Amino acid sequence: MDESFRDVLQHFVLPRPDSQEIMKVILILLLLVLLLFAVSYLRSYIIKLRERSSLLKSARRRRLSPEEIELVLTAAESNPKTDPKQIFNSVRDFHRLFDPWMHELSAKAxxxxxxxxxxxxxxxxxxxxxxxxxxxxxxxxxxxxLRSGQKLQLQFSYEGQNMSAPSVVLDVDAAAITVANPCLKGEFLRFNKGDLFKVSFFRDNDGYYQFETHALRSSDSSRPHFLFLAHAEKIQRIQSREFYRLNTRIPFKFRRFAWNDDLENRYLPGMEKLEMEMEGVILDISG
Known part of the structure; x- marks a missing residue:
């Protein structure tokens, strides 16, 4: 190579960076990535803040309580694909937001x-x-x-006697179950706050249910038609078929079949002890 070009070519040789310069480049790239992440997070946060503010305004216009607003916000966080403001438009939109959470709660309830x-x-x-x-x-x-119009059977103690009377659900909200106050000989019954009730009912296409509750307030002459019952801690499903139940007290006698761990000999006639005759009472007939 011509020696005259050496001075020219040396200007085209890329300098080799030292370790400090490499670290500077890496730090600059990391800072750029962090800056992009921060901008993206801030943008997402501002959007959520605006949506939350809009949702709160819609909720307050409908006079929702803080607990109800919290339910909406929780459902919105667990189901981000839906627009929470839409729940106020229709039942369909309401269930679109709450359905996943409701199914989860229903399984645990x-x-x-x-x-x-x-x-x-x-x-x-x-x-x-x-x-x-x-x-x-x-x-x-x-x-x-419970829905308005649901027929009920109330069992309670009144003036020292155990009684049963039909009733119907008039209204249900978070505070109470409002039912029709039973009558006796044309007069509405007078109940005191705390009086106990056992409630049973049949739900169409579902089954027979029972729960225990109490009166939330004393019945008085100003509102004799209404009985306010507390929501039950637990509701029990008894049967899953439609039936009619007739309360009875029919005495009967029976003998116990002999029990045997061997399936081949279990419940065989003739093995029971005939002298072990027992008595009982049929409390109801259903079918």
Whole structure:
């Protein structure tokens, strides 16, 4: 190579960076990535803040309580694909937001009081926004799911006597179950606050239910038609078929079949002890 070009070519040789310069480049790239992440997070946060503010305004216009607003916000966080403001438009949009959470709570409600209270709150919110809605998740898990017009059978003690009387649900909200006050000889019964009731009813296409409750206030002459019952801690499903139940007290006698761990010999006639005759009472007949 011509020596005259050496001075020219040396200007085209890239300098080799030292370790400090490499670290500077890496730090600059990391800072750029962090800056992009921060901008993206801030943008997302501002959007969520605006949506939350808009949702709160819509909720306050409908006079929702802080607990009801918290339910909406919690459902919105667990189901980000839906627009929470749409729940105020229709029952369909309401269920689109709450359905996943309601199914989850419904599965836990029987054994988890906190889940049951949240589910009760959702049903109460739905009724507040849209009134009565014929929509349930399988069997009933809470008394707040009772609908107006549901026929009931009340069992209670009155003036020292155990009595049973028909009634009907007039209204249900988060505070109470309002039912028709039973009558006796044309007079409305007078109950005191705290009086105990055992309530049973049949739900169409579902089953027979029972729960225990108490009167929330004394019945008086100013409102004799109404009886305010507390929501039950637990509601029990007894049967899953439609039937008619007739209360009876029919005495009968029976003998116990012999028990044997061997399936081949279990319940064989002739093995029971004939002298072991027992007596009982048939309390009701259903079919």
């Amino acid at each position: 029987e054994n988890d009081p906190q889940a049951r209270r949240k589910l009760d709150g959702i049903f109460a919110l739905r009724k507040k926004l849209f009134g009565e809605v014929a929509y349930h998740f399988g069997k009933l898990t809470s008394t707040i799911q």
